[in-house]
Amino acid sequence: MGAKTSAAINDPFLGGDISLASLLEIADLQVQFFTSEGIVRAVDGISYTVDAGETVAIVGESGSGKSVSALSILRLIPDPPGRIMGGKIIFDGQDLLGLDEEGIRKVRGRDIGMVFQEPMTSLNPVLSIGRQLTETLEQHLGTNREDSQTRAVELLGLVGISEPQRRLRQYPHHLSGGMRQRVMIAMSLACNPKLIIADEPTTALDVTIQAQILELMKDLTRRLGVALIIITHNLGVVARYADRVNVMYAGRIVESGVSADIYHRPRHPYTRGLLKSVPRLDQPRGERLIPIVGHPPDMTQLGAGCAFLPRCPYAVDRCQHERPDLELVDDGHSSACWQRDELDKGAAA
Amino acid sequence: MPEPQTAEPLLQVRDLKMYFPVTDGMLVQRTIAHVKAVDGISFDIMPGETLGLVGESGCGKSTTGRCILQLEKPTAGQILYHGADLNRMGRAELAAMRRKIQVIFQDPFSSLNPRMKIGDIIGEPLAVHGIEPNSADRAKRIAELLTVCGLSPKMADRYPHEMSGGQRQRVGIARALSMKPEFIICDEAVSALDVSIQAQVINLLEDLREEFDLTYLFIAHDLSVVRHLCHRVAVMYLGKIVELAPCDELFDNPLHPYTQALLNAVPVPDPTIEAGRKHHLVKGEVPSPMNPPSGCVFHPRCPVAVENCSGPVPELREMRPGHWVACGEVS
Numbered sequence A: 001m002g003a004k005t006s007a008a009i010n011d012p013f014l015g016g017d018i019s020l021a022s023l024l025e026i027a028d029l030q031v032q033f034f035t036s037e038g039i040v041r042a043v044d045g046i047s048y049t050v051d052a053g054e055t056v057a058i059v060g061e062s063g064s065g066k067s068v069s070a071l072s073i074l075r076l077i078p079d080p081p082g083r084i085m086g087g088k089i090i091f092d093g094q095d096l097l098g099l100d101e102e103g104i105r106k107v108r109g110r111d112i113g114m115v116f117q118e119p120m121t122s123l124n125p126v127l128s129i130g131r132q133l134t135e136t137l138e139q140h141l142g143t144n145r146e147d148s149q150t151r152a153v154e155l156l157g158l159v160g161i162s163e164p165q166r167r168l169r170q171y172p173h174h175l176s177g178g179m180r181q182r183v184m185i186a187m188s189l190a191c192n193p194k195l196i197i198a199d200e201p202t203t204a205l206d207v208t209i210q211a212q213i214l215e216l217m218k219d220l221t222r223r224l225g226v227a228l229i230i231i232t233h234n235l236g237v238v239a240r241y242a243d244r245v246n247v248m249y250a251g252r253i254v255e256s257g258v259s260a261d262i263y264h265r266p267r268h269p270y271t272r273g274l275l276k277s278v279p280r281l282d283q284p285r286g287e288r289l290i291p292i293v294g295h296p297p298d299m300t301q302l303g304a305g306c307a308f309l310p311r312c313p314y315a316v317d318r319c320q321h322e323r324p325d326l327e328l329v330d331d332g333h334s335s336a337c338w339q340r341d342e343l344d345k346g347a348a349a
Numbered sequence B: 001m002p003e004p005q006t007a008e009p010l011l012q013v014r015d016l017k018m019y020f021p022v023t024d025g026m027l028v029q030r031t032i033a034h035v036k037a038v039d040g041i042s043f044d045i046m047p048g049e050t051l052g053l054v055g056e057s058g059c060g061k062s063t064t065g066r067c068i069l070q071l072e073k074p075t076a077g078q079i080l081y082h083g084a085d086l087n088r089m090g091r092a093e094l095a096a097m098r099r100k101i102q103v104i105f106q107d108p109f110s111s112l113n114p115r116m117k118i119g120d121i122i123g124e125p126l127a128v129h130g131i132e133p134n135s136a137d138r139a140k141r142i143a144e145l146l147t148v149c150g151l152s153p154k155m156a157d158r159y160p161h162e163m164s165g166g167q168r169q170r171v172g173i174a175r176a177l178s179m180k181p182e183f184i185i186c187d188e189a190v191s192a193l194d195v196s197i198q199a200q201v202i203n204l205l206e207d208l209r210e211e212f213d214l215t216y217l218f219i220a221h222d223l224s225v226v227r228h229l230c231h232r233v234a235v236m237y238l239g240k241i242v243e244l245a246p247c248d249e250l251f252d253n254p255l256h257p258y259t260q261a262l263l264n265a266v267p268v269p270d271p272t273i274e275a276g277r278k279h280h281l282v283k284g285e286v287p288s289p290m291n292p293p294s295g296c297v298f299h300p301r302c303p304v305a306v307e308n309c310s311g312p313v314p315e316l317r318e319m320r321p322g323h324w325v326a327c328g329e330v331s
């Protein structure tokens, strides 16, 4: 309902000059799952852009559609039960939703590298680490066996895995969680991609390795102009590495802006709640954390109003009947909340 | 080695070693080396206490947990639970003990059977162990457990793949709680959760700890969460404990160079602070636990290492009350 209208409002570039193209442009993307309980609007009309060399973070509630929106870029949504219902995904001038299977396969793992949330389910358990790496190289770049072997060793070294020669002969179940994730990152880097989509790339890693890997990825964005979409729950990581942040809730982007605005002047109650609920090493140890009350919504039962309403301390009458769209509150800073202006006053106080 | 405290510890780990054989050869497999995943660690956990276990990826945290759970047979050492050695128990005795020790795993997807509905995943141990033999009572208990963990009772009818990562993790907690355990090993139990739910689950773990007198071994890489939740923290590096201290003491006054590097690497949720802060990355690769460095295992990457650090292995020394550190350079 109202898909076109919301796209026009959500998405400043649609009305503007499309020829000044970003590396990736997503417009009014909609993805649904058809389940026994009803239709899940996992992604409900989101739009954003990513420029070459830019790092865009996606944060948000568990189940809010972060992974699904990222998987859609590579058309990896299982159909059935899922389907991309509408929208546009333009990558490097190509309409990804219009490509045939063969075409999208070429993009996957070559121009766009992907690091998945659950490495154990995305690494092939019956292939050695080495074979998985060399296969990617042979398939996409036509590299011969010997060269791809050399490159595989180099890649494992790059992500900080010791004794790469021996690791190449091992299978995923031989590795610790953190090492599996580093193998995934090595695979995503294998073909010198233009864009890396990293879904919780460092969740399983301890912080010194996390810092190394993120510095490595950040360095690639700076040196090679690789763009990075990073999905993470770690607000510290976002603060350190992201240029811009999209905050998702219930299938939509509810706030978007440069990092400083999001952290210092959040204009959505959900973003505010998030920032308040993290324990911080730079502050005294608190007695009890302040979570956002309640549960994420049942995605099959979203009503006409704001999806955050049942958990929102700022709600007003209007929130019940009308869903707020993402609108600019400041230069490059948008919020989807009826109280977006009130929240600004609150922040100043 | 840390001295035993006055009250009886719930769990005592003594000089635990877990070496995995590394094999070679196509037809005849022969052992050519060992991965020293856990290499002689000792610690106690008191009843009601939460001990944090942090450290480098692959340093042996999960293996330690798996040894306590008897999912691995340790190469050497003792694991005493209520003073009784788990490695020497008979099957029946062990099975009874194992019910009191539950685990919440790191990877919520691979730990849930994809072909079972959520309700059956949580209800299965209740049925198998005859805790709730009546199916109506069981359904009620499942609904209760789901609610306690912040899920809708309706979700009992779903399959794991129909849930998000965070939702699946809460199923893992509900399943662990179903056995009414006294000791829970949380292996990265909250790392996959987004922060608003993470805060709820951390509060939930704290509440459950109070309510049911639970004891936790809390394995995690998020040091802010560890600081919030734990009473004491052990820092592991390459199969060894390098520092062990009361929580506040460890974070306010880290003594081991590795612990200091670890704390420095934590990004703070504030872009302005981060923009002005220099991270001192720990240099070099993580050495292989198959071929660990001589002396202090951290010395090849250590910013303050001296010649002697590659000599004898530094023992844990008590530098302040309850604050143990294995580094010859700390005085």
Ligand SMILES: Nc1ncnc2c1ncn2[C@@H]1O[C@H](COP(=O)(O)OP(=O)(O)OP(=O)(O)O)[C@@H](O)[C@H]1O
Pocket (backbone or CB within 6 Å): A033, A035, A040, A042, A060, A061, A062, A063, A064, A065, A066, A067, A068, A069, A078, A081, A082, A117, A299, B161, B162, B163, B164, B165, B166, B167, B194
């Ligand atoms: N295969 C599927 N079948 C049915 N529903 C699905 C499927 N995959 C995802 N969903 C639903 O789509 C929504 C979005 O899921 P998604 O995995 O994108 O969440 P997420 O934001 O990545 O969450 P998390 O932070 O927990 O990983 C959720 O409500 C989820 O239940």
Ligand SMILES: Nc1ncnc2c1ncn2[C@@H]1O[C@H](COP(=O)(O)OP(=O)(O)OP(=O)(O)O)[C@@H](O)[C@H]1O
Pocket (backbone or CB within 6 Å): A174, A175, A176, A177, A178, A179, A204, A205, A206, B020, B035, B036, B037, B055, B056, B057, B058, B059, B060, B061, B062, B063, B064, B289
């Ligand atoms: N079954 C096994 N066979 C061989 N080596 C193993 C086995 N299980 C674990 N290891 C090795 O033991 C070491 C410790 O692994 P473990 O999973 O305990 O690490 P961890 O500290 O939990 O790491 P992470 O933070 O990445 O989860 C690693 O080098 C790992 O590769």
Ligand code: SF4
Pocket (backbone or CB within 6 Å): A268, A269, A270, A306, A307, A308, A309, A312, A313, A314, A315, A316, A319, A324, A336, A337, A338, A339, A340
């Ligand atoms: S629109 Fe209303 S309910 Fe939604 S976040 Fe804003 S104030 Fe809260």
Ligand SMILES: [Mg+2]
Pocket (backbone or CB within 6 Å): A066, A067, A068, A117, A199, B164, B165
């Ligand atoms: Mg996800």
Ligand SMILES: [Mg+2]
Pocket (backbone or CB within 6 Å): A176, A177, B061, B062, B063, B106, B187
């Ligand atoms: Mg582990």
